[in-house]
Amino acid sequence: MSESGNGVLRFAIIWGGQTVSKLGSALTGFALGLWVYGLTSSVTDFALISVLTILPGVLVAPIVGVLVDRWDLRNAMRLGDCGAGLVTLVYAILISLGQLAPWHVYVGTAIASVSGAFQRTSYTALTPALIPAKHLGRANGLVQASDAAVPLIAPPLAGFLLSATSLGTVVLIDFISCLAAITTLSLIRSLPAGSGAASDAGTSALQQALEGWNYLKERRGLLGLLTFSVITNCSLSAMQVLLPPLVLDIANPAVLAGLLSTGGLGLLLGSVVMTAWGGPKNRIHGVLGVGMGLGTVMVLAGLFPTLRMLGYCTFMAGFCIPIMDASSQAIWQGQVPAALRGRVFAMRGMIAWSVQPLAYLAAGVMADHLDGVSFSIPALFGPLEQLDARSRGIALCFIAAGLLALIAAVRGYTARHVREVEETPPGTTFTEAVSPPSR
Template sequence: MMQLHWKKTFALIFSGQIFSILTSSMVQFAIIWQLTETTGSAAVLMLAGLAGFLPQALLGPFVGVWLDRWNRKVTMILADSAIALFSLVLGIYFFLGDPGLGFVYLILGLRSAASAFHAPAFQAAIPLIAPEEELTRVAGWQQMVFSFSNVIGPALGIAVYSATSLGVVLLLDVAGAVIANVMLSLVKIHQPKPQAVQTPSFLKEFKLGWDAFIQVKPIVLLTGATVIFGIAFMPLATLFPFMTLSHFGRGGYSASIVEAAFGIGMILGGIMLSVLSSKWKDITYVSLSLLVIGLTCAVSGLMSKEAFVLFVILSFIMGGASPFFNGPYMAMVQRSFEPEILGRVISLMTSVMLLSSPIGLLLAGPIVDRYGVQQWFLGSGVVVMLTGLFVFILFRRMESRQTGEI
């Protein structure tokens, strides 16, 4: 009965969240497309990206203190409602007339700030619902939901935008948040008691979270590996279309096939992770994922201009391997910390991961301009493979020491 209860709870949560994540993905792509159509400026797109990214990255280390104080279910509902409210305001503005770029940047920034509360609260709530031994399986479900939404979202977003207007897409985001909040209100999430401090204060509670994080050496190691992975791999999200265009000499249709292959791979990878979650240790999945992702990147960097079909196949494999890194990594984090401090730890780690992406982009730009996009695929693939090998060897040594001590 207990097994059925927690699965039913997640079925309700994920069935609502898929609407919220899907419509948010639609909005994100539709706004970028609208700015591309109306301005044709790379600088405008860069500023829009920063507005939608930096607030979440900068707020992340600090919001965890509040997340561990507040009710996580209520926090998720309020954060999703705030995101929907900002979408509603921008949608109304578009119906009345075209808002200035400054106002669009402001709304993107406010949505990002609200997201800084929603995502970590969701991750910190998962161990309060699922049994510890099922966290990797739940991570597989979550990866599947996110992958499906991120694959379908842009296509639906551009379809609705083309058939109607950006205002309609923004109103659909409001509807998605309402559905998610209704489904979330139907479940019960136990709220852990806040960790006691002699004199409750923001700085002391923040320091407690930081101290708890650095004491768990395996998680510190994995977070460092995640930073290296983010610097090397995340720029590829923007370089896949460039690779299709500049190296293979193909157009937008071919670029969309590559994106679809990667996305479908992620969906199937999430399903596989949920099925195979208990077969191997989490660190084995993480290491193999890095090795497979790195190998497919490196091979992509060595291909001839006639090997586009092989590039599509490698993109599919690369996407399929991704959930085996993200899911087990988060499950390990959720197992390693007490629920009353988990919000702080996850917020801190999320910000570290988010901030690694712009570092990678700053490095990738000049290298790709000078040496070509293939060199970044090859170089990043080698770095990711070495990271996976390093993580696997180091964890094996740590396990051997623990066994020797026993």
């Protein structure tokens, strides 16, 4: 078998193991969240689990990037899987002894978040080491497919397992899934040359971590692409946090669940399409062009907030996300040298993830501030006029978030260093790439 064929096979094996592990972790996360809420009846305690799922991994991301660049990528992924497996094993022991308490879940969730940072960063760096550049879009679409399928499958499956068996059984399944991921990594005996650790003797870990940021600063195209991603993440986060109260103003929780499932189906279908298609040849169109579509459907959802329109827009937003993300991921993987991938991808992830809680807060404050503010609505937008003051404010936030994404996409197209980011050879600045050679 050719080297590229070997790489694809090895990627498929790793993808299968990581998908199983993601599903196991999602089962445990959902089940433990229900357990904590059932025990404490505290929304704050329940929300704390969500915060601890994200925040610790964001905080350690720069150091994780340094370690991923130093180590064999398989060992970095093994560490992440072993960390998650160890947490799950401790849960199982505590459950069997009848000693599990909410604070155990908080600590375990934080440790699992750090382990997840190792998994995500090394997984992203590993993909271009195994997959030929022309197939990166398809490979990233496959990763997006597993990310879309797991949230659809995990809640109902966890609910069934909890009703049919016990919390201990769910945790045991998660532990087995971690072992499966570790086993698949053990089947991969070698990686292509050039994806190993970089030599950084004489520099501190902090200095090495900052090299990821320094690389971004010198490459305006990637920095512009990151700025676009941050803005669209803010818009999507606003949509995510404001959709439930908007829907519940005009319908019941069952309808809301159906709308959220529609979004999940859009995610899955978009991932499947991206896996089969691979995205546009000029991948920036898969980012900025699809980003314009995403902004448009968000504006439409705010202007015409009927259940039918909200369902359509939720599905289309879900469909756009994996195409946009997989195209962006392929650009990054092709533009960052192997020796810096861990640091750059970790820095990128830290910046992109850190804005999410801020966007949640800003969207809520903005919607509350618009509650009760009087303004006239053109007759064309009758569904918007029929909402109460609070939901009308939420709909206006949808419009603002969509316009923000649209403006960011248009700005990306008008900026040459972003529009032509793929034409900049890895390891060079945009200025160096477009300047004529010296004589």
